[in-house]
Amino acid sequence: xxxxxxxxxxxxxxxxxxxxxxxxxxxxxxxxxxxxxxxxxxxxxxxxxxxxxxxxxxxxxxxxxxxxxxxxxxxxxxxxxxxxxxxxxxxxxxxxxxxxxxxxxxxxxxxxxxxxxxxxxxxxxxxxxxxxxxxxxxxxxxxxxxxxxxxxxxxxxxxxxxxxxxxxxxxxxxxxxxxxxxxxxxxxxxxxxxxxxxxxxxxxxxxxxxxxxxxxxxxxxxxxxxxxxxxxxxxxxxxxxxxxxxxxxxxxxxxxxxxxxxxxxxxxxxxxxxxxxxxxxxxxxxxxxxxxxxxxxxxxxxxxxxxxxxxxxxxxxxxxxxxxxxxxxxxxxxxxxxxxxxxxxxxxxxxxxxxxxxxxxxxxxxxxxxxxxxxxxxxxxxxxxxxxxxxxxxxxxxxxxxxxxxxxxxxxxxxxxxxxxxxxxxxxxxxxxxxxxxxxxxxxxxxxxxxxxxxxxx
Amino acid sequence: xxxxxxxxxxxxxxxxxxxxxxxxxxxxxxxxxxxxxxxxxxxxxxxxxxxxxxxxxxxxxxxxxxxxxxxxxxxxxxxxxxxxxxxxxxxxxxxxxxxxxxxxxxxxxxxxxxxxxxxxxxxxxxxxxxxxxxxxxxxxxxxxxxxxxxxxxxxxxxxxxxxxxxxxxxxxxxxxxxxxxxxxxxxxxxxxxxxxxxxxxxxxxxxxxxxxxxxxxxxxxxxxxxxxxxxxxxxxxxxxxxxxxxxxxxxxxxxxxxxxxxxxxxxxxxxxxxxxxxxxxxxxxxxxxxxxxxxxxxxxxxxxxxxxxxxxxxxxxxxxxxxxxxxxxxxxxxxxxxxxxxxxxxxxxxxxxxxxxxxxxxxxxxxxxxxxxxxxxxxxxxxxxxxxxxxxxxxxxxxxxxxxxxxxxxxxxxxxxxxxxxxxxxxxxxxxxxxxxxxxxxxxxxxxxxxxxxxxxx
Numbered sequence: 064x065x066x067x068x069x070x071x072x073x074x075x076x077x078x079x080x081x082x083x084x085x086x087x088x089x090x091x092x093x094x095x096x097x098x099x100x101x102x103x104x105x106x107x108x109x110x111x112x113x114x115x116x117x118x119x120x121x122x123x124x125x126x127x128x129x130x131x132x133x134x135x136x137x138x139x140x141x142x143x144x145x146x147x148x149x150x151x152x153x154x155x156x157x158x159x160x161x162x163x164x165x166x167x168x169x170x171x172x173x174x175x176x177x178x179x180x181x182x183x184x185x186x187x188x189x190x191x192x193x194x195x196x197x198x199x200x201x202x203x204x205x206x207x208x209x210x211x212x213x214x215x216x217x218x219x220x221x222x223x224x225x226x227x228x229x230x231x232x233x234x235x236x237x238x239x240x241x242x243x244x245x246x247x248x249x250x251x252x253x254x255x256x257x258x259x260x261x262x263x264x265x266x267x268x269x270x271x272x273x274x275x276x277x278x279x280x281x282x283x284x285x286x287x288x289x290x291x292x293x294x295x296x297x298x299x300x301x302x303x304x305x306x307x308x309x310x311x312x313x314x315x316x317x318x319x320x321x322x323x324x325x326x327x328x329x330x331x332x333x334x335x336x337x338x339x340x341x342x343x344x345x346x347x348x349x350x351x352x353x354x355x356x357x358x359x360x361x362x363x364x365x366x367x368x369x370x371x372x373x374x375x376x377x378x379x380x381x382x383x384x385x386x387x388x389x390x391x392x393x394x395x396x397x398x399x400x401x402x403x404x405x406x407x408x409x410x411x412x413x414x415x416x417x418x419x420x421x422x423x424x425x426x427x428x429x430x431x432x433x434x435x436x437x438x439x440x441x442x443x444x445x446x447x448x449x450x451x452x453x454x455x456x457x458x459x460x461x462x463x464x465x466x467x468x469x470x471x472x473x474x475x476x477x478x479x480x481x482x483x484x485x486x487x488x489x490x491x492x493x494x495x496x497x498x499x500x501x502x503x504x505x506x507x508x509x510x511x512x513x514x515x516x517x518x519x520x521x
Numbered sequence: 522x523x524x525x526x527x528x529x530x531x532x533x534x535x536x537x538x539x540x541x542x543x544x545x546x547x548x549x550x551x552x553x554x555x556x557x558x559x560x561x562x563x564x565x566x567x568x569x570x571x572x573x574x575x576x577x578x579x580x581x582x583x584x585x586x587x588x589x590x591x592x593x594x595x596x597x598x599x600x601x602x603x604x605x606x607x608x609x610x611x612x613x614x615x616x617x618x619x620x621x622x623x624x625x626x627x628x629x630x631x632x633x634x635x636x637x638x639x640x641x642x643x644x645x646x647x648x649x650x651x652x653x654x655x656x657x658x659x660x661x662x663x664x665x666x667x668x669x670x671x672x673x674x675x676x677x678x679x680x681x682x683x684x685x686x687x688x689x690x691x692x693x694x695x696x697x698x699x700x701x702x703x704x705x706x707x708x709x710x711x712x713x714x715x716x717x718x719x720x721x722x723x724x725x726x727x728x729x730x731x732x733x734x735x736x737x738x739x740x741x742x743x744x745x746x747x748x749x750x751x752x753x754x755x756x757x758x759x760x761x762x763x764x765x766x767x768x769x770x771x772x773x774x775x776x777x778x779x780x781x782x783x784x785x786x787x788x789x790x791x792x793x794x795x796x797x798x799x800x801x802x803x804x805x806x807x808x809x810x811x812x813x814x815x816x817x818x819x820x821x822x823x824x825x826x827x828x829x830x831x832x833x834x835x836x837x838x839x840x841x842x843x844x845x846x847x848x849x850x851x852x853x854x855x856x857x858x859x860x861x862x863x864x865x866x867x868x869x870x871x872x873x874x875x876x877x878x879x880x881x882x883x884x885x886x887x888x889x890x891x892x893x894x895x896x897x898x899x900x901x902x903x904x905x906x907x908x909x910x911x912x913x914x915x916x917x918x919x920x921x922x923x924x925x926x927x928x929x930x931x932x933x934x935x936x937x938x939x940x941x942x943x944x945x946x947x948x949x950x951x952x953x954x955x956x957x958x959x960x961x962x963x964x965x966x967x968x969x970x971x972x973x974x975x976x977x978x979x
Binding site: 500 | 547550551605631633637639646647730731745746749751753769772775776778779780783873891893895896897899900901902903904905906907908910911912916917918928929930931933934935943944945946947948949950951952953954955956957958960965967977979
């Protein structure tokens with residue numbers, strides 16, 4: 064077979080898969096809440112029953128990772144063998160199953176005229192394509208979130224987790240095949256294994272309604288630049304913490320160390336530290352440098368700050384000069400770019416022009432300054448006296464998250480089930496025609512009706 | 522100057538304009554409700570005061586339209602001289618000014634822990650680019666909707682309305698320049714006149730947050746295929762009306778004629794008629810053909826239907842054979858593609874595969890069938906016993922609409938002010954660190970707080 068022929072065949076298979084997902088989504092959109100909950104319970108039971116099979120396949124990924132000298136951090140992410148992690152994965156499915164049904168909720172009811180009532184009702188988006196990092200439990204989390212919200216999903220996980228992903232998907236498929244006479248079908252959760260399938264899928268805007276790329280900046284940019292399908296996610300996490308003029312010094316130090324060191328490669332880690340310039344001539348500035356470097360944080364100081372350093376500080380190997388680029392860089396490491404700003408407005412302007420609109424924090428005792436910052440910083444999450452690391456779906460109380468969005472439309476910040484829903488308008492009439500209304504004819508009433516939230520829930 | 526050089530200069534000017542819009546949006550995001558309302562009142566007064574200037578420029582567009590033999594329909598759209606239309610345009614600004622402030626509304630409040638409260642608060646999207654048809658009052662409608670919602674806007678109107686657009690924009694600019702010390706500035710409403718500017722703007726995802734193309738299918742497709750910026754809108758309006766087995770015949774006929782003839786070129790006009798096949802052997806089928814053709818509707822019948830025609834019907838020049846393509850065509854004319862379907866499910870399947878997910882209606886006396894249809898049809902608007910022509914922001918009671926969306930994310934159906942908003946998460950702490958929480962440490966409370974909707978409104 065020629066290369067071209069092979070590629071065509073692969074595209075056909077991928078198209079058939081996307082088409083199957085669309086079919087499953089149309090069915091799933093009419094599933095009752097009970098059907099979706101039952102499917103999740105069945106998946107939970109199947110995963111529990113097949114723990115050994117899952118761990119055996121996971122072992123193959125771990126062996127390959129060791130063979131390929133993958134980082135400890137990546138191996139830790141891959142590893143499902145710990146009881147804590149495995150049980151948490153299972154419990155997650157039950158937690159999501161027990162959540163209140165988000166589908167079919169009415170959020171607006173208007174009587175346009177006698178006998179002509181309009182309702183806005185939540186419904187699933189349709190087919191979601193998710194590309195995610197080598198973290199196998201994500202297969203289970205995402206399947207649970209998408210089934211709960213009535214969406215079909217096409218999963219593409221990191222290849223380092225291929226055996227784990229395949230077995231988890233297989234068990235989910237088996238569980239869904241066993242529940243017959245349900246509107247939740249096997250094709251509601253599909254897995255693609257080849258990387259080339261992604262580019263084919265990105266062209267299938269007639270079958271796929273939303274793409275969620277999780278992973279590197281390069282992956283997200285590639286997806287954004289190669290599809291008409293709406294993309295939900297974030298490319299960078301360039302988060303800033305700003306130390307205002309008046310603040311609790313000890314709390315500022317603790318927050319900064321937390322924000323930089325608890326997970327340096329997470330998207331919500333602080334990358335830039337802005338300091339109000341009034342601190343430069345005070346002992347606090349030197350305490351700050353000492354405490355951050357003691358916490359093993361490398362500091363890249365804006366050149367003007369060097370005038371304020373003591374000779375000893377100048378010799379500290381962890382303190383170096385920042386380039387302009389450092390202030391627009393996601394280090395994914397224990398590195399902090401540091402700049403002084405003369406005013407709160409300058410801090411806000413820096414963040415709005417250099418940040419990635421993800422999460423930014425102000426540390427201040429002034430509620431007025433805090434409010435100005437929280438209003439003016441154009442980011443998904445704006446925090447006052449707290450670590451940027453709180454930006455997370457679980458920490459926010461959403462149960463789980465499908466991703467973090469820096470989009471300005473649809474869903475912003477950590478995204479849970481709500482970000483997987485849209486609405487439709489139902490209009491119930493009894494023969495009304497638009498031509499009956501207008502100047503000298505019938506008039507619209509536009510009477511707000513009391514919303515019965517569950518009127519259309521199944 | 523070389524062509525290349527000219528193009529570069531134009532791009533620089535366009536970039537400067539987009540940059541100015543971004544600056545205006547950042548300011549506008551902090552404007553109080555009163556500032557935004559005052560700006561709209563000022564615009565209203567300025568438009569009223571300058572009615573003569575506006576009408577004089579509008580006359581130039583009308584003269585050009587006559588010279589260029591534009592259609593009557595287009596000329597009617599261009600014409601602002603009628604008192605009704607001009608007054609409605611002015612009244613629209615006041616109506617929007619008086620609407621409840623949609624910015625700064627809290628929709629979620631969660632106590633993550635003592636002293637650590639999370640709020641989800643509505644805020645403007647930022648900079649919106651709107652490309653619209655030759656309909657000059659849209660400049661005013663859109664400026665009002667975007668200022669009310671705290672967004673900056675870049676307008677590009679149809680060239681047939683260039684003089685009208687320019688004068689309306691100039692008066693809005695003058696009005697905004699006159700209000701000093703406001704966060705609503707002149708650059709909140711910008712106009713571009715050259716068509717080539719659009720392609721440059723579509724590349725400026727760092728300044729522009731949302732594109733709303735209104736107009737031809739070709740325009741919308743071009744925008745969707747050439748930008749990373751989220752696109753809100755619809756390419757086609759292929760709406761279907763389905764006549765179920767049991768129905769009120771007279772009401773079905775009236776609805777169909779309304780849906781097809783009151784504005785054949787509107788996106789919410791019905792293009793396809795599906796009939797339950799039980800009707801084919803009844804007198805109703807012949808009444809239907811008679812009444813629709815009497816209303817001057819051309820019928821394109823699916824070939825199998827020809828067996829059911831009388832010899833006289835076969836001679837009716839308005840009745841011809843449909844091609845398969847007719848069932849996926851937006852005719853924008855008094856043409857209806859007609860097909861019989863054996864079941865409700867077949868009707869739903871036809872709509873989901875052939876329609877454009879805009880607006881579809883079922884005519885039935887069976888509430889069970891209506892409910893199945895409204896749930897299963899994957900469209901923005903799903904209607905029961907009403908004309909598809911009701912799909913419209915004004916008719917839905919939204920005051921005005923910025924467009925109609927067939928997107929599956931953000932906003933669907935007729936879009937008013939709500940579609941121009943997103944939210945941010947505010948977290949108010951007092952020194953909390955993420956590392957303090959976890960197994961064996963502090964636990965999240967995730968306590969739902971009562972939502973004070975106006976807590977953060979200005």
